[in-house]
Amino acid sequence: MQRVAATTLRAATTLEAATTLRAATTLRAATTLRAATTLRTSRRGQSSTAAAPLRYFSAWFCPFAHRATLALEHHRQAVPYEWEESLGWEQRAPTGDEDFEATERSDWWYHWKSPALLAANPKGMVPTLLDPATNRAVTESIVCIQFIDELAAANGSTAPPLLPTDPFERAAARVAAEQVNKSVTSGYYQALVRTDAAERADGFAKVLDGLRAFTRESRGHFWGGDSLGLVDCVLLPYAYRLYALEHYRGFAVPASGEGGVWERYQAWLSRATSLPYVAPTLPERERYLRHVAKYAEGKARSKVGNAVRRGAAAHDYDDTLDDDAAHAQGVK
Ligand SMILES: N[C@@H](CCC(=O)N[C@@H](CS)C(=O)NCC(=O)O)C(=O)O
Incomplete structure (x- = not known):
């Protein structure tokens, strides 16, 4: 939660990103997921095999990231994670260096990206999963699902696997x-x-x-x-x-x-x-x-x-x- 609060402050200079992130704190899904993560994390904390939760760079709207969310929630007992809301919309003021009519883009919207996401994945794309212990990242939604399934199996997940065994x-x-x-x-x-x-x-x-x-x-x-x-x-x-x-x-x-x-x-x-x-x-x-x-x-x-x-x-x-x-x- 502290990370989300800090992120919100950094984004406050951009209208849409700030709105999105503030709203995210009351978002039903985000709240539920974060609360559930805290619970799972503390449960896992009692286990000798407990690993630090994955940092999950995501965005409430993103259907690609939603794929990873489904896999994480499917294996919620075995793969703890912390959701970090990492993208929003922002408009960009002309810098004066453009070689085209800057007014052309007065109605364009770009993705604002959290610095933590960019540090983990320079492409700045969600979903990105980061192991805080080793600083290794996993990207691409379909790969993320398979990674989560493999991690869950290694952690003894009791949920059915997402991929067949054959x-x-x-x-x-x-x-x-x-x-x-x-x-x-x-x-x-x-x-x-x-x-x-x-x-x-x-x-x-x-x-x-x-x-x-x-x-x-x-x-x-x-x-x-x-x-x-x-x-x-x-x-x-x-x-x-x-x-x-x-x-x-x-x-x-x-x-x-x-x-x-x-x-x-x-x-x-x-x-x-x-x-x-x-x-x-x-x-x-x-x-x-x-x-x-x-x-x-x-x-x-x-x-x-x-x-x-x-x-x-x-x-x-x-x-x-x-x-x-x-x-x-x-x-x-
Ligand atoms: N091929 C990627 C696509 C992910 C993607 O496009 N995510 C969007 C958000 S829905 C993103 O991160 N966009 C950042 C950008 O456009 O710079 C995947 O399957 O994970």
Whole structure:
């Protein structure tokens, strides 16, 4: 909690970052998670094998980080962590050194980043997990899920593993997770960020294709069987946020049809979001809509927002193409 308070003070010079972080202290999910972490930490403190909690650099709104949160909460008995709210929105005053019209960016929003996040991961991206004992960091949401699962197994977690034990099934789960990332995640940002109506519709078609494939491959209540697993953790943060596409673009996931595939998908979504350890992690709808409006209105200068405006997929961000200098050369 002390870290969050200090972070809030440092961010107070930027309107949106300060608002976000102040609000985060009352955020249902963040409060629940921090409180739960304290409890788990003190419980683990009684054990001879107790490790220092992981520092978890996250952001309440971030669907990529949400993937790691789901894995951490799934293994909450075995992997203690401390949530550190690390990103917010800020506007940047012109420096006078720009080689383009600084007024162009009067309505652009950049990610403010906590210094602790930048120290742990110079790319300044969440999720980032840091072991305070060795100062080693783990990044990339899908890798974070697998890392948390491995750590949980080493710590004797009693929760079902997120990845199957059979090597062939593990490989299949990894492939499916990557497919969800390429279809649903990229399609989500394409539908939200691109300005051309046909490109937006194509983005949503990718989302639906990804949801269909996920649902048809599912082998039980969840993708791999009867408990939440890697592929569910990769999809769920986006599946839950698809109301943003309906709100800003009028694209809705069908409730029924196609031989029952949409009924099965909706049942999975409802089942997964109702899990007692998942429900408190879901961001509040109106608050998330306000956050993501910056993407819908073309104002978000984040790595993902920049890549998608350039016409690349969300996972193909590249600072050398997307920074302000590139924008000055006409990349919009
Ligand atoms: N490929 C990364 C993407 C993570 C990501 O884009 N996170 C966003 C927040 S939702 C971020 O850290 N953005 C920082 C920036 O744009 O500079 C992952 O899967 O973890």
